[in-house]
Amino acid sequence: MNLRAVKGMNDILPEEMGKWAHVERIFRQTLELSGFREVRTPVVEDTSLFVRSMGEVTDVVEKEMYSFSRHDDELTLRPEGTAGAARAFLEHKVHSKEPLTRWYYIGPMFRGERPARGRYRQFWQAGAELYGDAGPVSDAEVIDMLAHLFTALGVKKFDVVINSLGGAPSRARYRDALIAYLTPHKASLSAESQRRLDRNPFRVLDSKAEIDRKICEDAPSILESLDDDDRAHFDALRRHLDALGTRYVVDPRMVRGLDYYTRTLFEIKGEGGELGAQNTLCGGGRYDNLIGDLGGPKTPCIGFAMGLERLLLATELPTEPRSNLVYVAPLGEAALPHALRLGRDLRARGVETIVDGKGQKIKNMLHRASALDARFAVLLGDSEIERGIVRVKDLRTEAQDDLPLAGAVTLLIDRLAAPVVGPAGTASGGPGPGDAGTP
Ligand code: HAM
Numbered sequence: 001m002n003l004r005a006v007k008g009m010n011d012i013l014p015e016e017m018g019k020w021a022h023v024e025r026i027f028r029q030t031l032e033l034s035g036f037r038e039v040r041t042p043v044v045e046d047t048s049l050f051v052r053s054m055g056e057v058t059d060v061v062e063k064e065m066y067s068f069s070r071h072d073d074e075l076t077l078r079p080e081g082t083a084g085a086a087r088a089f090l091e092h093k094v095h096s097k098e099p100l101t102r103w104y105y106i107g108p109m110f111r112g113e114r115p116a117r118g119r120y121r122q123f124w125q126a127g128a129e130l131y132g133d134a135g136p137v138s139d140a141e142v143i144d145m146l147a148h149l150f151t152a153l154g155v156k157k158f159d160v161v162i163n164s165l166g167g168a169p170s171r172a173r174y175r176d177a178l179i180a181y182l183t184p185h186k187a188s189l190s191a192e193s194q195r196r197l198d199r200n201p202f203r204v205l206d207s208k209a210e211i212d213r214k215i216c217e218d219a220p221s222i223l224e225s226l227d228d229d230d231r232a233h234f235d236a237l238r239r240h241l242d243a244l245g246t247r248y249v250v251d252p253r254m255v256r257g258l259d260y261y262t263r264t265l266f267e268i269k270g271e272g273g274e275l276g277a278q279n280t281l282c283g284g285g286r287y288d289n290l291i292g293d294l295g296g297p298k299t300p301c302i303g304f305a306m307g308l309e310r311l312l313l314a315t316e317l318p319t320e321p322r323s324n325l326v327y328v329a330p331l332g333e334a335a336l337p338h339a340l341r342l343g344r345d346l347r348a349r350g351v352e353t354i355v356d357g358k359g360q361k362i363k364n365m366l367h368r369a370s371a372l373d374a375r376f377a378v379l380l381g382d383s384e385i386e387r388g389i390v391r392v393k394d395l396r397t398e399a400q401d402d403l404p405l406a407g408a409v410t411l412l413i414d415r416l417a418a419p420v421v422g423p424a425g426t427a428s429g430g431p432g433p434g435d436a437g438t439p
Helices: 014-033 047-054 059-064 082-091 137-152 168-188 191-199 210-216 228-244 308-314 335-348 362-371 382-387 408-417
Strands: 044-046 066-070 073-077 101-110 122-131 157-164 262-271 280-286 301-307 326-331 353-355 376-381 389-394 400-404
Touching (some): 014 101, 014 122, 014 308, 044 047, 044 082, 047 059, 047 073, 082 101, 082 122, 122 137, 137 228, 137 280, 157 228, 168 191, 168 210, 228 262, 262 301, 262 308, 301 308, 326 335, 335 353, 335 376, 362 376, 382 389, 400 408
Parallel strands (some): 326 353, 326 376
Antiparallel strands (some): 044 073, 101 122, 157 262, 376 389
16 A cells, blocks of 8 residues: 555645744735635536636646546546636625625645646645726736735745736737747647647747747737737736836736636746745736636636745745743642643643643653653642642753642743743743744
């Protein structure tokens, strides 16, 4: 039997969770300050939802979906969050209840890509979707919010890249221009791009094959195909970003791999840290036709998603604070009920506490306390109980003293809140008991 996780799918162990929780907390705070509310949709949807939303001739739909049949249904593990959120928005007729909807989500996504650093088969996205606002003010607001979020998350170096795909008439014009440019090069394109050229030439632009990239370097720019309205939208977006002081670069050949996009597109590219070639930390854009194409009323939308693993590779997060764990070590039958009560009372006051149920030898219990990086060990033997005291060992300084059993909870809380005084008399502030475990 193979006792390994599925290739490209990672465990996130408790010692890594502090960083994840930190990123998720800042993400939630930032989004909620801009009026977004959390939504949770299923991890599995009908396969047809993804095919219709993301487009049949896309890498994700053609090559990467985890699809299966069950009970006569054709199902797929979600490769992204936009399609499921749009389905939920329509199914619950949210458009008829509120004029403007701002949703965010955090969850695992699944794509059968070739695993590499920053590219996985199960990965986590934090994303958001904004329904019912045609922009460009909301486009600028979302992009500016992301720039602030990445700064708050400690990403030192990143670029905001923007482009516009225009609406349907502009895209049709660009499609023709692209086919006209690429057709004389057809024989030199990769086999996949040759196949895609007629059905979906935009996908040739995001081909990863070296030869395709070279040919696409001189492809016409979509910005030349934009009609007046699309151009005005893009110009206004740039003006709003300039007014906000949000720095960006325009990349007229960025088309972003999924078919539902219209008008504004953006990506945030990171640099440095442990980030390698997979440096697109976040991608998003406008998709004004998707809700209508899925059978709903025409609803302009914009959204984005960021890969949390990539984000963690790009950030330099502060190291975790030392734990404020109290380890209660009872030795003997008489001490046990006191230890259990002490543990319960400490937890009731917000102190993380473990009562050692294995007992037997003090040395072993202290060893377990140190291995768990506990701050204090509270030793209770039958003789201590008789004298109405507990022995407290500070595991940072090795200092020991006795406290009255009756007042032990309050005295321990005071000690947890006090700065740690090391053997050399150096003080380092620790978080209070209420902050236990939060970076
Ligand atoms: P996407 O560009 O396909 O867009 O993915 C968004 C982000 O998810 C990427 O920039 C990357 O950080 C992360 N990501 C994608 N694939 C992987 C992978 N295999 N391993 C690790 N991280 C990955 C979307 O998914 C759209 N739904 C975004 C959006 C929302 N557009 C509008 N609303």
